[in-house]
Amino acid sequence: MYIDTHCHLNFSQYDSDRAMVVGNAKKAGVKQCINPGVDLHSSQEVLELAKLYPGVIFPALGIHPHEAQHDPDVQKLDSLMNDQVIAIGECGLDYFQYKGEQALGKKDKQKRLFDEQLRLALRHNLPVIMHCRDAYEDFFTVLDALPSLPKGTIHCFSGGLQELRQAQARKIFVGIDGNVTYSKQLSLTVPSIPLSMLLLETDAPYLTPVPHRGERNEPKYIPLIAKQIAQLKGITTKVLADTTTTNAQTLFTSLH
Numbered sequence: 001m002y003i004d005t006h007c008h009l010n011f012s013q014y015d016s017d018r019a020m021v022v023g024n025a026k027k028a029g030v031k032q033c034i035n036p037g038v039d040l041h042s043s044q045e046v047l048e049l050a051k052l053y054p055g056v057i058f059p060a061l062g063i064h065p066h067e068a069q070h071d072p073d074v075q076k077l078d079s080l081m082n083d084q085v086i087a088i089g090e091c092g093l094d095y096f097q098y099k100g101e102q103a104l105g106k107k108d109k110q111k112r113l114f115d116e117q118l119r120l121a122l123r124h125n126l127p128v129i130m131h132c133r134d135a136y137e138d139f140f141t142v143l144d145a146l147p148s149l150p151k152g153t154i155h156c157f158s159g160g161l162q163e164l165r166q167a168q169a170r171k172i173f174v175g176i177d178g179n180v181t182y183s184k185q186l187s188l189t190v191p192s193i194p195l196s197m198l199l200l201e202t203d204a205p206y207l208t209p210v211p212h213r214g215e216r217n218e219p220k221y222i223p224l225i226a227k228q229i230a231q232l233k234g235i236t237t238k239v240l241a242d243t244t245t246t247n248a249q250t251l252f253t254s255l256h
């Protein structure tokens, strides 16, 4: 059995065939999916979706760093909280668009939004699904400034060995996606990721693995990602599946 720890099944790409997508996931052995929100509206949507697919789709409430420029209100996120919510996220830092730019004010807004959601997670004793792109230095600085470290995962991990060690030192998990089937960098990093900190995710509808690149991604492709990671690590797919499922259940304690 597999768990897709990060997919966006509430997105409009699935409006015409969502039930089939969930069914296909089940058939492929992907029994549970974690669906993070990316803003206030989508966080509301994932709560509704989780009600439609109880025990299959689990909601996380979060505001993506791309939203930081609109000054979203994290208090409103807090007001959506209920017993179904499995995590806070996705939240984090994304400096990809700020390359070669100082962009100090914009980065500060992202850092503040990230910090507020980390504190929300601590207050509710929930794990955090974190997004980090081209921002690892500030990312760990924000985390380390907290009164205590929340449990969490860096989803769609794109760092190198140094960032991996920094995550490991803080007992943070890392999620690997379908780009492991074509990314040179990931094929070099993944063998060094300890099995005990590894999670599987699709980030569907994005990052579709080979041989389906260019098509819409779905949770049913998790086994393709697992196969590639197992190969890179020189272990069986069964061991990889079992360990990553246990890891997901360890981090997201309300999965059952």
Ligand SMILES: [Zn+2]
Pocket (backbone or CB within 6 Å): 090, 131, 155, 156
């Ligand atoms: Zn993300």
Ligand SMILES: [Zn+2]
Pocket (backbone or CB within 6 Å): 006, 008, 036, 090, 203
């Ligand atoms: Zn995402």
